[in-house]
Amino acid sequence: MNNAIVKKTQAVLAEFDSPTALLKTAETLRDAGYKKFDCHSPFAIHGMDRAMGLKRSPLGWMVGLAAVVGTSSALALQWWTSTIDYPLVISGKPFFSFQAYVPVTFALGVLLSAATALIGMLALNGLPRFHHPVFYSDRFSRASDDGFFVSVESDDKMFNVEQTRTLLQQCGGKNIEILEGE
Amino acid sequence: MKFDAKSYRITEDGRVGQVALIIGIIGLVLTATGYFVDKAQFYHSYLTAFFFWLSIALGGLFFTMLHHLVGAKWSVVLRRLAENIMICIPLLAIFLIPVLFGIGELFHWSHPEVVAQDHLLQLKAPYLNVAFFIIRAVFYFVIWVLLARYLLRLSLAQDGGHTESISKRMRVASAPSMILFALTITFASFDWLMSLDAHWYSTIFGVYVFSGSLLAMLAFLMRIVLYLDGVGTLRGIITREHWHDLGKLIFAFIVFWGYMAFSQYFLIWYGNIPEETVWFLHRWEHDWQYISLLIVFGHFVIPFFVLFPYSTKRSRPVMLVMTIWILAMHWVDLYWIILPNLHREAVKFSWIDFAPMLGIGGIFIRFFWSRVRVTPLVPVGDPGLEESKRLVSH
Structure with missing residues (x-):
């Protein structure tokens, strides 16, 4: 080998004419058993989740759990500080006045839920991520304008450069690129 | 029930109208009997039932205006049902009359000696006097009836053929009407x-009253949607995706209702001024506390957790x-607002409480x-109709 740097196939990228073609290709890939592929389009396409075989996100449950943790810890904190640690009579009300605890409980529940929703969303999407094989393609910038792309990543179990390329061709993919990187 | 999917019309219906009419008439006869049995009970029960059905009709008006105002697409298929709910407002104007006759029994500020x-x-007194009270009641209804009729007329005109000017007029009318609606429903609930x-x-x-009203209207709308689906109408037009969004x-x-209910209670509890706390005190003694707890759990906690999951x-x-549960809880909420005025010393359910619910409800339905x-069951002329049918909810 002459080159010191070994280039490795990282992904196959194909371009499509329309959102419909993109949807059909996603269904074909899903039915063929591919898991690590992605569709790129300038706008959201209804039904894409199903076509790609994506399961419902577990984010809702994570946020629900965060809400439970947030509200119960807020209640516990207020109960402990105002009845055990430093009992103080405020406007003649009982030490344990749950009414007064509600705003903080609510706010902490919302705060933890919102933070979990944001951080969880980023984590589940694998973000922040600074590079992706599709960026090797010059044509790919059109995905934010008028291009519809499918990328299949090489670490998919089903991945095989030739077979994957043929499959994408059969689906009507154009300008198919084999993306190589270090 | 037979449904023509091309014209979106029910060509042959079941016995909904007849059954509702029979229940309504029986209910109204019972209501009238109640008047002779116990006048004070009659007026309080009647006001509860009247406001219950009025709040649903007003919810329909709000839903329609909101739809136009935000240019909603998902709810196009629901719009005609909401419009048909709002056009019941003129009917309820007739049912207002007994309330006006009952001012003396209902409102102690109407007695000069008091x-x-x-x-x-x-x-x-400059605000709370009988003459001004009646003038205001008529004024609210004039506004609501005019708005409801105007919006429905435009909507039916749109059925004949869409023009941009109709959509625009509906949108333009909805913006200031929203302010009028907010003011009228606020003062109506004050009055x-x-x-x-x-x-x-x-x-x-x-x-607080508005949030409960819209909740009741949405539950009513959802119930109608489920009924229509159950008898095989509007399949593929109002889909599970719409149920989900409505849900x-x-x-x-x-x-929102829970937030408002607690905000009202919380500030009064914190301020602890006798003039304000007395209202909640009346609802926390002589068994009224059980009704209060029923509302806390039945109107908020239980539906909150039941409707939480996807x-x-x-x-x-x-x-x-x-x-059905939410509608029942809305009634309990109104009962809890109105009836302590009569039965401060104990919770006394009476058959007269239910008669006007059936009477007004039957005629309403x-x-x-x-x-x-x-x-037509959907606004056939709306350019967003096809898009609304294809709704996907996440």
Whole structure:
């Protein structure tokens, strides 16, 4: 080998004419058993989740759990500080006045839920991520304008450069690129 | 029931209208009997039932205006049903009349001898007097009836053929009408509900009543949608995706109602001023505390957790139960607002409480159904119709 740097196939990228073609290709890939592929389009396409075989996100449950943790810890904190640690009579009300605890409980529940929703969303999407094989393609910038792309990543179990390329061709993919990187 | 999917019309219906009419007439006869049995009980029960059905009709008006105002697409297929709910407002204007006759029984500020001995009521007299009360009631209804008729007329004109100017007129009318609606429903709830206890005041009361009203309307709408689906109408037009979005809106308004209810209670509890706390005190003694707890759990906690998951909002059996449950809780909420005025010393359910619910309700549903029968079930001229049918909810 002459080159010191070994280039490795990282992904196959194909371009499509329309959102419909993109949807059909996603269904074909899903039915063929591919898991690590992605569709790129300038706008959201209804039904894409199903076509790609994506399961419902577990984010809702994570946020629900965060809400439970947030509200119960807020209640516990207020109960402990105002009845055990430093009992103080405020406007003649009982030490344990749950009414007064509600705003903080609510706010902490919302705060933890919102933070979990944001951080969880980023984590589940694998973000922040600074590079992706599709960026090797010059044509790919059109995905934010008028291009519809499918990328299949090489670490998919089903991945095989030739077979994957043929499959994408059969689906009507154009300008198919084999993306190589270090 | 037969449904023509091309014209979106019910060509042959079941016995909804007839059954509702029979129930309505029986209910009204019972209501009239109640008047001779116990006048004070009759007026309080009647006001509860009247406001219950009025709040649903007003919810329909709000839903329609909101739809136009935000240019909603998902709810196009629901718009005609909401419009048919709102056009029941003129019907309820007739049912207002007994309330006006009952001012003496309902509102203690209407008795001059009471006012003469009550400094606070004397100060409030420029607003709380019988003549001005009636003028305001008529004024609210004039506004609501005009708005409802105007928006429905435009909508039916759109059925004949869409033009941009119709859509625009609906949108333009909805913006200022929203402000008028907010003011009228606020003052109507001040007049008809809050002034039952004329010393007491709560500035959030209008929003509280509004949030419960819209919740009840959404539950009513959802129930109608489920019924129509059950008899095989509108399949593929109003889909499970719409149920889901409607379910989310119901969930949101459960939370909104809870937020308003607690905000009202919380500030009064914190301020601890006798004039304000007395209202809640009356609802926390002589067994009224059980009704209060029923509302806390039944109107908020239980529906909140039931409607929390994705699956329940899309489930037919769950939503069937929950819509009826929410409507029942809305009635309990109004009962809890109105009846302590009469039975301060104990919770006394009476058969007269239920008679006007059936009476007004039967006639309301009969009238609503007659509107459903003569108009297409969806706004056929709306350019967003096809898009709305294809809704995907996440």
